Amino acid sequence: MGQHLQAIYDTRVAEGLLRPDPAQRAALLRLEELRERLEAPQRKGFLSRFKRAEPAGKQGLYLWGGVGRGKSMLMDLFYAHVGIRERRRVHFHAFMQEVQAALHEARKTGVDDAIKPVADAIAKDLRLLCFDEMQITDIADAMIVGRLFEKLFDAGVVVVTTSNRHPSDLYKDGLNRQLFLPFIELLQSRLEVDQLEAMADYRQDRLSGEPVYFCPLGTAAKKKVDAIWRDLTGGREEELCLEVKGREVHVPRYWAGMARASFWDLCGQPLGPADYLALVGAVKLLVLEGIPRLDASKFNEAKRFVTLIDALYEGHVRLIATAEDEPERLYLEGAGSFEFERTASRLREMQGADWGTGRDQP
Ligand SMILES: Nc1ncnc2c1ncn2[C@@H]1O[C@H](COP(=O)(O)OP(=O)(O)OP(=O)(O)O)[C@@H](O)[C@H]1O
Ligand SMILES: [Mg+2]
Missing domain, CATH: 3.40.50 (Rossmann fold)
Structure with a gap:
């Protein structure tokens, strides 16, 4: 296991690359916990199916706050140091474009529920998904994220995401927003929601x-x-x-x-x-x-x-x-x-x- 994320942060502060910020340091503690869970030896076979019933019950972190507070920087620090290979960091918007393209292909095959094979393909060989800038503005995305993420969470994928908004403000004033609300509930029940109140932009x-x-x-x-x-x-x-x-x-x-x-x-x-x-x-x-x-x-x-x-x-x-x-x-x-x-x-x-x-x- 590598150096504690807070220690890496402290080194960067000492080198003059970062200014010390207690809120950022505190967020790194959450990320370090996730990292240790991800790096812990995996139980194979039957038991691993229960990996989502882990103690904390949460399956990742939703880090939100104002611009320039250091959310992406912290997530990148975490991502760079988490010692597992089955991980992916992607811009949320790019990810949703990929998903929509894959759904389009899957529907051509005439399956009943296109989301299932698409989610299965994403979750295959993946244990950690890091999203930068979660925001939802597109109705096509808004209508599928609930079911998509439910499948990803059920497959045991850990999710870390940054956003400028609290989950309850996602897709604010969007069309058919009531159909989107289950996604907000899902995020809040599966992820730890943390506001990064860093000192500065x-x-x-x-x-x-x-x-x-x-x-x-x-x-x-x-x-x-x-x-x-x-x-x-x-x-x-x-x-x-x-x-x-x-x-x-x-x-x-x-x-x-x-x-x-x-x-x-x-x-x-x-x-x-x-x-x-x-x-x-x-x-x-x-x-x-x-x-x-x-x-x-x-x-x-x-x-x-x-x-x-x-x-x-x-x-x-x-x-x-x-x-x-x-x-x-x-x-x-x-x-x-x-x-x-x-x-x-x-x-x-x-x-x-x-x-x-x-x-x-x-
Ligand atoms: N403690 C710090 N000291 C100095 N620079 C920092 C510190 N934290 C972050 N930065 C730098 O500030 C810039 C903005 O940080 P970052 O992109 O992580 O913000 P963000 O919270 O993701 O913002 P946004 O919401 O706009 O995406 C980056 O260049 C980052 O390296
Ligand atoms: Mg950012």
């Missing part, structure tokens, strides 16, 4: 006072953004795929609520308000690289850029950008250059040290 802390808008474009700007990205993500990233009205929008680089893309990825392609809103729903911070100076010949790109910034602004998404010039000089002539003034002003405001705070419960 550490993401904000890491950025405040630091410049977040870099121009002109070039090696200097790129190096600065690379360093910020490395600091925030710890050097990890994956692809994020958003499904919007049946289409797929790929965000090349993503980690724990943060995305990184180029101006051309987001504004050089025929994307629209729905795509940008989906992005805003999935991230709390965006690194947008390579905003060029625009003119009348780039009217479409400029228009998309305005829409993107409006969506980010309304959604209080933190923006870190590299650009060819200062906001006010990005689009001087061409249709809509007057309206662009609002965009420039928003870009300025979004550079403020405490902009984007207070977004804890959207």
